[in-house]
Amino acid sequence: MSPSSNREMYLNIPPATMERMPRYLMQLYRFKTAGLTQVSSQMLGESLRIKDTQIRKDLSYFGVFGRARYGYNIESLIDTVEKILGLNMQYRLAIVGFGRMGRALTDYHGTECHNFCVQWIFDVNPAVIGERAGGHVVRPLDDLEVCLKEEPVDIALITTPDDAALEVAHRLISAGVHAIYNFTAAEIPHGPNVFVENAQIAFGLYKLAHRLAGQWPRKR
Amino acid sequence: MSPSSNREMYLNIPPATMERMPRYLMQLYRFKTAGLTQVSSQMLGESLRIKDTQIRKDLSYFGVFGRARYGYNIESLIDTVEKILGLNMQYRLAIVGFGRMGRALTDYHGTECHNFCVQWIFDVNPAVIGERAGGHVVRPLDDLEVCLKEEPVDIALITTPDDAALEVAHRLISAGVHAIYNFTAAEIPHGPNVFVENAQIAFGLYKLAHRLAGQWPRKR
Numbered sequence: 001m002s003p004s005s006n007r008e009m010y011l012n013i014p015p016a017t018m019e020r021m022p023r024y025l026m027q028l029y030r031f032k033t034a035g036l037t038q039v040s041s042q043m044l045g046e047s048l049r050i051k052d053t054q055i056r057k058d059l060s061y062f063g064v065f066g067r068a069r070y071g072y073n074i075e076s077l078i079d080t081v082e083k084i085l086g087l088n089m090q091y092r093l094a095i096v097g098f099g100r101m102g103r104a105l106t107d108y109h110g111t112e113c114h115n116f117c118v119q120w121i122f123d124v125n126p127a128v129i130g131e132r133a134g135g136h137v138v139r140p141l142d143d144l145e146v147c148l149k150e151e152p153v154d155i156a157l158i159t160t161p162d163d164a165a166l167e168v169a170h171r172l173i174s175a176g177v178h179a180i181y182n183f184t185a186a187e188i189p190h191g192p193n194v195f196v197e198n199a200q201i202a203f204g205l206y207k208l209a210h211r212l213a214g215q216w217p218r219k220r
Numbered sequence: 221m222s223p224s225s226n227r228e229m230y231l232n233i234p235p236a237t238m239e240r241m242p243r244y245l246m247q248l249y250r251f252k253t254a255g256l257t258q259v260s261s262q263m264l265g266e267s268l269r270i271k272d273t274q275i276r277k278d279l280s281y282f283g284v285f286g287r288a289r290y291g292y293n294i295e296s297l298i299d300t301v302e303k304i305l306g307l308n309m310q311y312r313l314a315i316v317g318f319g320r321m322g323r324a325l326t327d328y329h330g331t332e333c334h335n336f337c338v339q340w341i342f343d344v345n346p347a348v349i350g351e352r353a354g355g356h357v358v359r360p361l362d363d364l365e366v367c368l369k370e371e372p373v374d375i376a377l378i379t380t381p382d383d384a385a386l387e388v389a390h391r392l393i394s395a396g397v398h399a400i401y402n403f404t405a406a407e408i409p410h411g412p413n414v415f416v417e418n419a420q421i422a423f424g425l426y427k428l429a430h431r432l433a434g435q436w437p438r439k440r
Contacts (some may be wrong), residue, residue: 021406022422022426022427025426026405027407047407049407084434085426085427091425091429091432100328103324104323104324105322107320108422115429116425154432155429177430179428181425190269191312195428195432197428201419204417204418205311206307206419207238209305209335210238211415
């Protein structure tokens with residue numbers, strides 16, 4: 001139950017397994033909050049509507065095996081999954097674009113420094129630059145390189161208008177940022193040392209629209 | 221180039237193909253804005269870093285084939301992909317939870333009634349109920365059933381605190397909502413007639429953290 005943090009161990013994990021790990025973690029938190037100390041793959045599976053065989057398989061990729069008639073110790077499994085997800089470390093964030101979405105993300109519970117701490121906020125709008133948000137002052141985008149040199153970040157969230165996103169991404173990458181969380185509709189290039197995650201909110205709406213449209217005639 | 225809107229046609233489309241369709245659409249919009257009228261699968265592929273063979277295969281599922289040495293007519297392909305995604309129809313939205321994220325989504329360009337129109341906004345907070353946002357008045361969550369009976373919606377966006385999300389989802393489903401876009405960390409049950417899309421923002425951070433952690437020692 002102690003995965004080492006090296007790149008090799010993650011290379012052959014199926015992406016679908018990685019997609020499920022945060023869901024396992026959230027459910028384990030809920031079980032813990034509910035006062036449970038142990039959990040079987042069946043319980044975890046039922047609560048998440050995932051087959052217990054799948055859960056055991058997913059965890060086995062990381063060398064985690066439950067015990068017969070006992071399952072997994074919740075505390076220990078949380079600890080392991082946190083390590084797998086890299087949540088045993090702190091990550092510093094920059095938010096580029098302090099519109100509605102940037103504001104929402106600054107306040108987002110996930111960014112209130114459990115593992116993710118907002119370090120810098122940038123915008124181009126003079127009406128917004130200098131505004132205080134949390135412990136931060138919104139800085140002009142022009143200062144991006146200077147700020148990131150002074151205090152580097154691990155992950156940058158891009159919440160600019162779509163047509164500004166690509167240039168911002170290039171500047172972030174040049175300034176040494178290796179992980180970008182893109183909230184715009186722009187295509188941000190992945191690279192050998194640059195990880196990009198997309199949260200293109202419109203896409204979720206499109207997918208739901210597609211499924212509703214497939215239900216013909218539309219139900220109410 | 222005229223896919224019919226029936227459920228059968230979508231049943232055997234690989235999920236990965238469906239994931240790529242919105243990206244194709246966005247890129248086609250960009251090509252159109254740039255003044256292009258035709259596009260090859262190679263051009264589309266290069267711009268999105270997707271293999272052209274993959275693009276041709278994806279589109280062929282919908283009976284769309286490019287012409288040799290010409291490719292696809294952009295206007296016509298946009299029309300087709302919009303139909304595939306159900307974007308030739310209007311969808312009415314309810315936003316449940318008018319915190320920072322709810323506000324960001326109310327303003328979100330995708331929801332400003334191109335195809336997606338906000339119809340109702342709900343919250344439990346007396347300080348927020350009655351507030352005007354766009355053309356809407358924030359209604360008390362207690363009125364959810366009455367409002368949805370008066371004017372049904374197609375898609376509900378849940379942006380409540382995590383621990384309120386499940387009850388809200390059950391009420392929405394009981395009130396006849398078939399598509400839920402979940403912005404909380406709660407697990408919302410899918411059903412035979414209920415589509416759920418998750419925009420769990422923390423998960424994107426977890427995935428980036430995981431990949432950064434795999435890069436050991438961490439690079440700056």
